[in-house]
Amino acid sequence: MLNEALEVLGRLGRAADAGRIAADETREKLDHLREHGYVAFDHLVGTEHLAKMQADYRDRLERQLDFDTPTLAQSKIDPVRDADLIKSNFFGTPAQLAARGLTFDKSDIQSYEQAVREFRPSTLTTRMPDTAEWFGLWLDPKMLPVIEGYLGFVPVLEEAFIRRNYPSDFVVMNHAWHRDTNHSRHLLKAFFFLNDCTLRNGPHHYIAGTIKDRRLDGGSYFSEEEVRALYPAGSARDIVSVVPAGTIILEDTRGLHKAGIPDEGYRDLGFATFLPPIALRRRPALYRMSRSTYTRLTQEQRRYIPPQVVPAS
Ligand SMILES: O=C(O)CCC(=O)C(=O)O
Numbered sequence: 001m002l003n004e005a006l007e008v009l010g011r012l013g014r015a016a017d018a019g020r021i022a023a024d025e026t027r028e029k030l031d032h033l034r035e036h037g038y039v040a041f042d043h044l045v046g047t048e049h050l051a052k053m054q055a056d057y058r059d060r061l062e063r064q065l066d067f068d069t070p071t072l073a074q075s076k077i078d079p080v081r082d083a084d085l086i087k088s089n090f091f092g093t094p095a096q097l098a099a100r101g102l103t104f105d106k107s108d109i110q111s112y113e114q115a116v117r118e119f120r121p122s123t124l125t126t127r128m129p130d131t132a133e134w135f136g137l138w139l140d141p142k143m144l145p146v147i148e149g150y151l152g153f154v155p156v157l158e159e160a161f162i163r164r165n166y167p168s169d170f171v172v173m174n175h176a177w178h179r180d181t182n183h184s185r186h187l188l189k190a191f192f193f194l195n196d197c198t199l200r201n202g203p204h205h206y207i208a209g210t211i212k213d214r215r216l217d218g219g220s221y222f223s224e225e226e227v228r229a230l231y232p233a234g235s236a237r238d239i240v241s242v243v244p245a246g247t248i249i250l251e252d253t254r255g256l257h258k259a260g261i262p263d264e265g266y267r268d269l270g271f272a273t274f275l276p277p278i279a280l281r282r283r284p285a286l287y288r289m290s291r292s293t294y295t296r297l298t299q300e301q302r303r304y305i306p307p308q309v310v311p312a313s
Pocket residue numbers: 174180189203204205253257258259260269271
């Protein structure tokens with residue numbers, strides 16, 4: 001009897017300890033995010049679960065050719081004819097780039113290798129796979145309390161997709177320094193590193209503290225020179241994501257950031273954007289979710305999914 005009571009008390013004590021540790025971790029992450037504008041989570045690094053997701057992504061991209069087209073083909077860019085687009089960092093929709101004859105389509109592709117070799121995309125974008133495993137990663141239980149603590153409310157998951165970035169001769173859109181403008185006051189993005197990220201394969205760059213520090217502001221993009229004059233490369237606020245696969249970086253992307261251009265290989269990165277629910281009146285959420293996936297999410301995770309993305313049963 002006494003032994004049983006001691007065992008129950010022991011279990012309660014261990015649960016209370018685990019709860020305290022989780023709360024301490026959340027507080028630490030939240031403090032870091034508030035102070036610097038970003039914070040990293042590494043608990044998925046080296047896990048079997050991550051290995052499964054990486055294999056699934058490779059299969060979707062390389063075998064099923066599951067990526068968006070039309071897609072910009074570097075091999076079709078003429079530096080003289082397309083000087084205007086080069087100057088504007090190719091800012092435009094895929095349809096606008098297609099109208100200029102600079103894209104390739106599904107009908108042009110026989111295999112992944114042929115598409116990459118022949119068209120030299122700088123980026124391939126895969127829509128969020130409609131499975132609870134993928135959405136479960138995007139709505140990681142350790143990240144949600146930090147997101148809610150930072151924003152002060154439960155946001156919606158507005159964007160969810162995966163990108164593979166390749167070497168690029170041109171600065172294409174988010175290769176250039178910028179601030180995200182999805183919402184002027186409440187915005188968080190999560191970046192899921194699905195392969196190891198080094199200085200060679202296109203790290204993500206962020207300038208810590210630039211939510212408040214607005215010396216560079218306005219306009220779509222900022223040049224390397226403008227940014228480096230204020231925040232020299234290698235200085236304390238210049239954050240470069242040299243991280244192992246499985247790292248998640250949660251970031252307030254109203255701060256200055258850009259995608260590094262790979263010198264070799266590629267970088268696989270998942271994206272999640274968290275916004276106030278009201279933002280969906282401006283633009284609908286950019287993914288779909290089946291009801292069966294929705295029902296496999298936890299109650300906590302379901303709160304992030306706007307009803308519009310799930311078909312009625
Ligand atoms: O790919 C990256 O590292 C940066 C992406 C980015 O700039 C964005 O999502 O706004």
